Amino acid sequence: MMRRLIWAGAFLIGLAGGAGAQQLSVRSGEHDGFSRLVIPYPRGTKWTIEDGDGGISLRASGGSFTYDIRDVFRLIPRNRILSVVAGTDNNTLFIKTGEKIRSKAYQLDGGQVVIDFADAEAAPPDDVQSAGRIGIPEHLDLLWKNHLPLEDADAIAQTGSPLGENPPDGSARVSAAERQLLESLSRAASQGLISVDPTRKIPKPATGSPLAEGDSPDDGSLPIPLRSETVYDRDLDQENAHPRLLINGQSCLPDDRFAVENWVTDAPPTDQLAERQNGLIGEFDRPDPAAVERLARLYIALGFGAEAKATLAAFDIGGATARPLVYMADVIDGIPTPPDEPISHMAACDGKVALWAFMGGGLPADAGQIDVTAIQSSYSALPPQIRDILGPVLVERFLKIGQPDAAEAIRNALRRTSSVENTPLAIAQAQLLLASGQPLAAEESLSAAPVRNDLNSAQSLVLSVEARLMRGQAIDRKTRDDIAAQMHQTGASELGQRLRRALILAEGSVGGFDNAFDILAGWPQEGLDDLRDQTLGDLIAQLGRVPDDLIFVRQMFTHRQVLQAAPLPAALRISLADRLSGLGFSAAAADILTATVRQTATGRLALARAAIAERDGAAALAHLDGLDGEAAAQLRAQAYLALGEHANAAALFRVLGDEQETARAAWRGASWDIVKDHGSDIERAVIEDATADNASDPIPTGPISRANALITRSQEERALLDRLLTAY
Structure with a gap:
C-alpha cells in the first residue's frame, strides 16, 4: 500500500548552515531548447556567477542560505545540466553543465534568480520578465500555441501587436481590445x-486579407475550431x-x-x-x-x-x-x-x-x-483512510511545484478527520514546516506521532533526521541504528534508497566517513543513480566542511579514487584542492583537479596556489600565463616572491593597492625608498635609524661615557629590531 511506500524525499543539501540558515528549494523546468533553474532568494539578495569550462558557480551574499536540490532532476533530463551540488559554505551552488552549453542568468523583482541553460546553437531563451510582454498572454501561448495561427514571440515583441500585425495609426483602442480578448x-x-x-487545422490567413463582414467559411464553422461550455451547460x-x-x-x-x-x-x-x-x-x-x-x-x-x-x-x-x-x-x-x-x-x-x-x-x-x-x-x-494515504504525498508534491497554500489546504483537510497523534497528519505538518524553514517546529510535530514498525514511521524518521541536519545537529547513535533497521526492511525500494542516503549523511554528521563510504558502496545496482550521485556529492561537500584537518586529510587519501571519479562540479573540486594545498599536500591537491577543471581559469588559479605552497614560483607563473584579474595578479606577485624577484612583487602589490605587502616585498629587496613611502611606522623607524647621519652628535670624552653611549645605542637598536620582528 502507498501507506507503506510514502517517502520524505532527499535530505537538505549542505549541512554547514546553522540554525540561522534559510533553506531555499531549487526548482527546475524543461522547455523547448533550454533548461531552467530558479533559486528563490529573498528580495534584495546580491549574487554573482563565475563561469568555467565545466559549468558555473552561483554565490549569494547578504544572508545565510542552504539549498534543497533533491528534486532538480525529477523535472529535467541530465543533458544540459549534469549535476547540482551545494558548496562547502552556506551560500554557494555549483552547477555542472554539458559540453557547448551556455547559460543566462537574471534576477526577478521578487529576488528569485533564474538561470537558463541552452545549447550553443540554439536561440537564447527569453527572460522571465519578458514573458508577460511578448504580446501573447502566457496561458494562451501555453494552451493554444499549436492551434492558433500566431506568429513567433520575437516578431510579436518587435511589432508590439498581440497578433503580430502592425495596427494602423490611431488604433491603440483596437490593439488594447485584442489583448483583452486574448x-x-x-x-x-x-x-x-x-x-x-x-482534429481540425486552420490555415493562417493572408496578411491584410481578413474575412469581410458577413463572410464565413465554406463549411459554416467558425474560423477557429473552438468548443465552448457555459455555466448553464455545467x-x-x-x-x-x-x-x-x-x-x-x-x-x-x-x-x-x-x-x-x-x-x-x-x-x-x-x-x-x-x-x-x-x-x-x-x-x-x-x-x-x-x-x-x-x-x-x-x-x-x-x-x-x-x-x-x-x-x-x-x-x-x-x-x-x-x-x-x-x-x-x-x-x-x-x-x-x-x-x-x-x-x-x-x-x-x-x-x-x-x-x-x-x-x-x-x-x-x-x-x-x-x-x-x-x-x-x-x-x-475522499474517505478518511484514503486521505491518510494520499495526504502526505500530496502535500509534498504541492510544495515541490511551489504551491504552499495548496499544501496547507491539504494539511487542513487531513486535520479535520485525523487526531493530533495521526502519523500522516504529523508528516504533512512537518513537510510544511520544513519547507518554511522551521526545523525545530517540524521535529516537535513529528514527536507527537506514535512510533510503530511501519513505513509511515520510517517516513517520519526521515523527516526528523532532515530537520535535525537543517539545524546543524549531529545524529545520535540510536537514531542511526533506527535508520539502518528501516533501511534493511525496505531493501532496494525508493524509500529504502532514501533511508540509505539518510544514514550516509547521518554518519557524516558525526565524522563517521568510513561507515558512510561503506554504506554508499552498497547502493543497489538498479537504484536511483541521480539520488546516489547527489548523495555522494553531499557527502564529499560534508567532508570539506569538517573542521578537523586530520579527519579531512585521512579521508581524502583513503577515498582518493572515489573522489577523483565522482561527478563533482569544478568549484567543489577546487575548494577541496585549496584546502589540501593549504595543509601542505600540493601534489594531492593537483590530483583532485580533473583535466577539464585544469583548463578552466579557476582551475589554473588553484594549480598556481598549489605551486606557490610548494615555493615553486616558476610553475605558478606558468599556470597564470594569460590570466587577468585581481586574483591572478595577487598570485603572480606571490610567485615573484617565491622566485626572489622582490622588486617585481613589490611593483605588483603596489598596483593592487596592498601597501603592507608592497612594503614587505620592498624590504626583502632592499628598496628602502619604497619602504619609506609604503612601510609601517616601525619599518620607517628602522630605515631612518639605519641611514641617519650621526657624525654631528657629540662624542663622549671619557671611556666610561663612550661605553655607556654604546650600550644605550645598542638597547635602542635592539628595541627597534624586536618591534620589527614582532610585526613580521
Missing part, C-alpha cells in the same frame, strides 16, 4: 470553458454531450470513474467485503464484470491497491472501466505509472480525475498545468 480566451481555456478541436450536466478536450487532444474522464467516496459505506469492512465477494460468478460460471469491478472499487476505497489489481487480474477484467481502477491501485501503492499512461496527463481537468492524474503523473513545471481547485475538492471528498 486574455479572456486564455482564462476561459485554462478553466475548461473553451477547448480546441485538435449546471445542466452537459459534460457528456460536450466532453472537455485538453490541449493534447484527450477528453477528461467523468467523475463517476473516480468517486471513491461512493464505493464504501459505514458498515464494518469485513461485512462489506463479504457482501461484494458474493455473486462474482454469474451464469455458465462466467465472471460478472460489474460485480468484480465493484469489489475492486471497495478494495481501493479501503486502501488495498494490490488486492484490487489482483481481483481484476484473477477474473481477466479489462477495458475502459477497469483501466482507471488499475491506475488508482498503483497510485495508492506508490507504484510509478508508465509515462505514456493517458490518465497521468489529465491533471488540468476540472473533475476528480485531476487528483489522481497529479498523484500518478510527473510533476508539472508550474501550477498552471494543473487544476489546483479540482485537486483540493477531490481530496476533501
Whole structure:
C-alpha cells in the first residue's frame, strides 16, 4: 500500500548552515531548447556567477542560505545540466553543465534568480520578465500555441501587436481590445470553458486579407475550431454531450470513474467485503464484470491497491472501466505509472480525475498545468483512510511545484478527520514546516506521532533526521541504528534508497566517513543513480566542511579514487584542492583537479596556489600565463616572491593597492625608498635609524661615557629590531 511506500524525499543539501540558515528549494523546468533553474532568494539578495569550462558557480551574499536540490532532476533530463551540488559554505551552488552549453542568468523583482541553460546553437531563451510582454498572454501561448495561427514571440515583441500585425495609426483602442480578448480566451481555456478541436487545422490567413463582414467559411464553422461550455451547460450536466478536450487532444474522464467516496459505506469492512465477494460468478460460471469491478472499487476505497489489481487480474477484467481502477491501485501503492499512461496527463481537468492524474503523473513545471481547485475538492471528498494515504504525498508534491497554500489546504483537510497523534497528519505538518524553514517546529510535530514498525514511521524518521541536519545537529547513535533497521526492511525500494542516503549523511554528521563510504558502496545496482550521485556529492561537500584537518586529510587519501571519479562540479573540486594545498599536500591537491577543471581559469588559479605552497614560483607563473584579474595578479606577485624577484612583487602589490605587502616585498629587496613611502611606522623607524647621519652628535670624552653611549645605542637598536620582528 502507498501507506507503506510514502517517502520524505532527499535530505537538505549542505549541512554547514546553522540554525540561522534559510533553506531555499531549487526548482527546475524543461522547455523547448533550454533548461531552467530558479533559486528563490529573498528580495534584495546580491549574487554573482563565475563561469568555467565545466559549468558555473552561483554565490549569494547578504544572508545565510542552504539549498534543497533533491528534486532538480525529477523535472529535467541530465543533458544540459549534469549535476547540482551545494558548496562547502552556506551560500554557494555549483552547477555542472554539458559540453557547448551556455547559460543566462537574471534576477526577478521578487529576488528569485533564474538561470537558463541552452545549447550553443540554439536561440537564447527569453527572460522571465519578458514573458508577460511578448504580446501573447502566457496561458494562451501555453494552451493554444499549436492551434492558433500566431506568429513567433520575437516578431510579436518587435511589432508590439498581440497578433503580430502592425495596427494602423490611431488604433491603440483596437490593439488594447485584442489583448483583452486574448486574455479572456486564455482564462476561459485554462478553466475548461473553451477547448480546441485538435482534429481540425486552420490555415493562417493572408496578411491584410481578413474575412469581410458577413463572410464565413465554406463549411459554416467558425474560423477557429473552438468548443465552448457555459455555466448553464455545467449546471445542466452537459459534460457528456460536450466532453472537455485538453490541449493534447484527450477528453477528461467523468467523475463517476473516480468517486471513491461512493464505493464504501459505514458498515464494518469485513461485512462489506463479504457482501461484494458474493455473486462474482454469474451464469455458465462466467465472471460478472460489474460485480468484480465493484469489489475492486471497495478494495481501493479501503486502501488495498494490490488486492484490487489482483481481483481484476484473477477474473481477466479489462477495458475502459477497469483501466482507471488499475491506475488508482498503483497510485495508492506508490507504484510509478508508465509515462505514456493517458490518465497521468489529465491533471488540468476540472473533475476528480485531476487528483489522481497529479498523484500518478510527473510533476508539472508550474501550477498552471494543473487544476489546483479540482485537486483540493477531490481530496476533501475522499474517505478518511484514503486521505491518510494520499495526504502526505500530496502535500509534498504541492510544495515541490511551489504551491504552499495548496499544501496547507491539504494539511487542513487531513486535520479535520485525523487526531493530533495521526502519523500522516504529523508528516504533512512537518513537510510544511520544513519547507518554511522551521526545523525545530517540524521535529516537535513529528514527536507527537506514535512510533510503530511501519513505513509511515520510517517516513517520519526521515523527516526528523532532515530537520535535525537543517539545524546543524549531529545524529545520535540510536537514531542511526533506527535508520539502518528501516533501511534493511525496505531493501532496494525508493524509500529504502532514501533511508540509505539518510544514514550516509547521518554518519557524516558525526565524522563517521568510513561507515558512510561503506554504506554508499552498497547502493543497489538498479537504484536511483541521480539520488546516489547527489548523495555522494553531499557527502564529499560534508567532508570539506569538517573542521578537523586530520579527519579531512585521512579521508581524502583513503577515498582518493572515489573522489577523483565522482561527478563533482569544478568549484567543489577546487575548494577541496585549496584546502589540501593549504595543509601542505600540493601534489594531492593537483590530483583532485580533473583535466577539464585544469583548463578552466579557476582551475589554473588553484594549480598556481598549489605551486606557490610548494615555493615553486616558476610553475605558478606558468599556470597564470594569460590570466587577468585581481586574483591572478595577487598570485603572480606571490610567485615573484617565491622566485626572489622582490622588486617585481613589490611593483605588483603596489598596483593592487596592498601597501603592507608592497612594503614587505620592498624590504626583502632592499628598496628602502619604497619602504619609506609604503612601510609601517616601525619599518620607517628602522630605515631612518639605519641611514641617519650621526657624525654631528657629540662624542663622549671619557671611556666610561663612550661605553655607556654604546650600550644605550645598542638597547635602542635592539628595541627597534624586536618591534620589527614582532610585526613580521
